[in-house]
Amino acid sequence: MKAIILKENGGVENLILSEVETPSIQANEVLVRVKAISINPVDASARQNKQTLQAILKPKDAEEVIILGWDISGTVVDAGMDVKEFKKGDDVFGMVNFIGQGKAYAEFVAAPANQLAIKPENISYEEAAAATLAALTAWQALVNICKIKKGDKVLIHAAAGGVGHYAVQIAKSFGAYVVGTASANNRNFVLQLGADEFIDYTSANFEDKIKDADIVLDSISGNEHLLRSLESVKKGGKVVSLKSSAEGKIADKVKEKEIIFQRVMVRSNGEDMKQIAKLLEEGKIYSHISKKFDFKDISKAHQQIETGKTRGKIVVVL
Numbered sequence: 001m002k003a004i005i006l007k008e009n010g011g012v013e014n015l016i017l018s019e020v021e022t023p024s025i026q027a028n029e030v031l032v033r034v035k036a037i038s039i040n041p042v043d044a045s046a047r048q049n050k051q052t053l054q055a056i057l058k059p060k061d062a063e064e065v066i067i068l069g070w071d072i073s074g075t076v077v078d079a080g081m082d083v084k085e086f087k088k089g090d091d092v093f094g095m096v097n098f099i100g101q102g103k104a105y106a107e108f109v110a111a112p113a114n115q116l117a118i119k120p121e122n123i124s125y126e127e128a129a130a131a132t133l134a135a136l137t138a139w140q141a142l143v144n145i146c147k148i149k150k151g152d153k154v155l156i157h158a159a160a161g162g163v164g165h166y167a168v169q170i171a172k173s174f175g176a177y178v179v180g181t182a183s184a185n186n187r188n189f190v191l192q193l194g195a196d197e198f199i200d201y202t203s204a205n206f207e208d209k210i211k212d213a214d215i216v217l218d219s220i221s222g223n224e225h226l227l228r229s230l231e232s233v234k235k236g237g238k239v240v241s242l243k244s245s246a247e248g249k250i251a252d253k254v255k256e257k258e259i260i261f262q263r264v265m266v267r268s269n270g271e272d273m274k275q276i277a278k279l280l281e282e283g284k285i286y287s288h289i290s291k292k293f294d295f296k297d298i299s300k301a302h303q304q305i306e307t308g309k310t311r312g313k314i315v316v317v318l
């Protein structure tokens with residue numbers, strides 16, 4: 001089968017289209033013929049940075065062939081003997097083996113059945129592939145960790161990005177009051193997602209405008225930004241960071257304001273995928289795909305995600 005191999009850590013020229021063996025499946029896995037893949041910032045950091053690659057993919061040795069990627073949608077072509085939920089011909093989607101090796105940049109992926117959900121018929125393979133790592137992150141942060149509920153005031157940073165655009169829609173589906181941050185050219189996009197308020201981070205300090213959030217979802221790098229998010233949450237509120245842990249000044253502020261703080265690391269989870277599938281099916285959330293790339297042009301998808309300016313999601317089609 002065709003797959004994109006990472007020759008070594010470095011630039012996009014190290015992503016090489018190659019012929020490799022089709023994976024065999026374990027009893028608990030299905031073999032998926034991949035139709036679309038989505039790309040996340042972690043794909044580019046694992047490509048570039050050896051520490052990230054080691055920490056996330058955990059390769060057994062230096063000789064191991066590395067295939068990046070976790071987010072897939074496609075059709076089941078074979079099922080292991082313990083798999084009850086899916087059969088040949090089912091269309092599925094999910095984030096495969098994160099943290100670990102999803103090996104998604106390939107025509108066929110061996111995926112544990114308990115990490116997948118049935119793709120709703122009313123959405124495309126591209127829309128399904130997009131609603132995996134980014135949507136799971138938003139779901140796990142807001143629902144599983146923060147227990148979001150009707151009437152909560154939720155500040156969502158990078159509301160126009162992959163995680164953020166799902167987070168805005170998920171929060172609205174729970175009846176929350178949502179404030180989203182992005183730059184001015186994403187104002188209409190974020191409001192159209194359902195946000196009640198928009199803050200242009202290039203012209204205003206969000207912490208001057210919001211001081212009483214029940215929940216803040218912070219996906220921006222740097223302790224300075226996180227400290228400002230701690231200013232925006234009310235006493236006893238919840239802050240989830242996709243980037244930083246509570247250390248030093250952050251730990252002090254968390255204690256002083258009695259904030260419930262957690263650093264989030266998304267995990268593969270079929271039950272959460274089913275919740276996302278339901279929201280997609282009911283039209284309560286959708287995937288905004290701003291760019292599509294051919295499989296052979298995956299390096300361009302990496303370059304796009306590295307801009308840090310992606311609106312919604314980008315996908316690669318096979």
Ligand SMILES: NC(=O)c1ccc[n+]([C@@H]2O[C@H](COP(=O)([O-])OP(=O)(O)OC[C@H]3O[C@@H](n4cnc5c(N)ncnc54)[C@H](OP(=O)(O)O)[C@@H]3O)[C@@H](O)[C@H]2O)c1
Pocket residue numbers: 040041042133134137157158159160161162163164181182183184185186201219220221241242243264265266305308309310311312
């Ligand atoms: N810990 C985890 O499990 C986990 C999971 C998923 C993602 N992440 C991390 O979370 C971050 C976001 O992921 P993503 O997939 O959403 O990335 P993304 O799609 O690349 O995010 C791009 C968006 O970020 C916005 N943005 C950039 N700087 C901003 C700022 N200072 N304030 C507000 N918005 C800003 C941009 O809006 P403008 O163009 O308007 O600036 C753009 O729409 C990444 O660093 C990623 O690695 C962590």
